[in-house]
Amino acid sequence: MNIQRRTVLRTAAAASTLALPLRHAFAQKKPYSYKYANNLPVTHPMNIRAKEMADAIRAETQGQVDIQIFPNNQLGSDTDMLSQLRSGGVEFFTLSGLILATLVPAASISGVGFAFPDYASVWKAMDGELGAHIRQQIAKANILAMDRIWDNGFRQITSSSKPIAAPADLKGFKVRVPVSPLWTSMFKALEAAPTSINFAEVYSALQTKIVDGQENPLAIISTAKLYEVQKYCSMSNHMWDGFWFLANKRAWDRLPPELQVIVARHVNAAAIKERADVAELNTGLQKELATKGMQINQPDPAAFRDQLRKAGFYAEWKAKYGDEAWALLERSVGKLA
Template sequence: MTITRRNLLTYGAASAVALPALAMSGRAHAQKAQYTLKYANNLPLSHPMNIRAKEMAVAIAAETNGRVDLQIFPSGQLGSDTDTLAQVRSGGVEFFTLSGLILATLVPAASITGIGFAFDDYDAVWKALDGELGAHVRKEIEKANLVVMEKIWDNGFRQITSSSKPIVNADDLKAFKIRVPVSPLWTSMFKALGAAPTSINFGEVYTALQTKVVDGQENPMAIVSTAKFNEVQKFCSLTNHMWDGFWFLANKKAWEKLPPDVRAIVAKHINAAGMKQRADVAELNATLQKELASKGMVFNEAKPDSFRARLREAGFYSEWKAKFGEEAWAILERSTKKMA
């Protein structure tokens, strides 16, 4: 199947419309399943994550002969990210996909994948996350008494938009007023780059850009499109300054209650769906860039070495190396490149 912009009604926290309570089920019949499992996420039904999750649920029901009914609750229906994470830990929800940068409130090591300019491209991301770095983060997640699937799903690279000028190198960010999420990692990075980061709730970002409270913002391409930032931002600089993904988490007790053969089937289909979702997001990003360009948004390639050098000079990498620890940082650099 092909995922297009037309499918994507909104994205993650960008959704301003509350959908009615709805669970998508993998079972085609009303027959009682032996195991009913709830899977929550914060993305809309039309997002590749939920399209692939629906296929996954159907496949799991079929291969288990109806023993497993995986019910999908999209669009944050079961609560905020932090609320749902608490439910997964307590057993109220069996499965949840969560950004590593948010999971870091419980598992600090999970945010290491978001270190600025660590990854040059998706090849580097998947080599690291399907390799030693991903294994390290999963090990840390398991210490928090959670089960985590092998394949991380894609959230995307973040890009910088601006109303005044293209951002090509680090000098272009000097005193640049940029909106960032409420996160120490984001604020630390943009301060180190010489910018003036301001934390603003997502629902207020469009107005802040429109009224020039800030000069720009940064988000994955899908959010730039669905939030219509192109209406108040002229330039989009392809900085790829941070990457993040969704870890597929499970309640440990609920997982261990499933028979080994059922666990194997469920894990197999979850990981396969994650791989398909990665391809969908990559295709969607290319489509969105063309669409936004046709609406007048001007795109430019940035110079990542300039930003990395500025972060190194400002002590950003040294600071976060100390926070993550020598072992974790060494794994990151073996998976990407030497930074600190």
């Protein structure tokens, strides 16, 4: 009995010794389950690439970082989700700089009217000094912005009455705009009549001629079926819009440095892929909208830029954003004010 008892004790002790490093290894691999919220449909390139991103992060971290995606405003409006991000209710959130400007005023500088002539100038600015400056301002709100901004596309003007080919075509033109000082200021400077209307009411407002037109990226014009109540689509490219991939700072700091590196790498890689997807999507949408009866025209942005300059639009917003931010913008797009 004594021999058997000693054998059992030795075996138990050995098993306990072997289990210690295993328990220690699992203790080191604390799982992090984070929520990522956005306002786009699950079929949008952003969500398609985000799913790939989350899967890749889960695989490379061996399940330590599990990002659950909540698309299409499932967790509330942009304002609701921004509040949740700040409080830690969600850990990740993508938001337009034009809306983030309610918290970080500098974030809307990327939407200055007719500033960017093309995508090359957009990425030069947003992947360069201007983007770095905006991220620094976002950090002051205790939010982390990833290095690469995602694309929402250039915004275009649609109309039920005429193509918008020159600034004169906007004189007195009743155009729906989001509730934003930057939009209202720009269209007033172009002598249009901007009207703020909730997007849910845009289709009926166009149908009943409360407004003559509206402005949005092509994907929105298509998915909202605005071609049913608008005849013309002018490829004005009057504003560019992108989505910052934002993280709750406390949640981000909880991740060990090696996991932060993996997550950031996959998020930024997904952003680059999504940009290419959106560019391809927009090319196809022009053809699609044309087949659905919309007349597409390509106005010259130079005349619109001149009108904004003469109206003092650029000088006004340069004063609001400050000389430093404005100089960074002009390094990528040329002289505006």
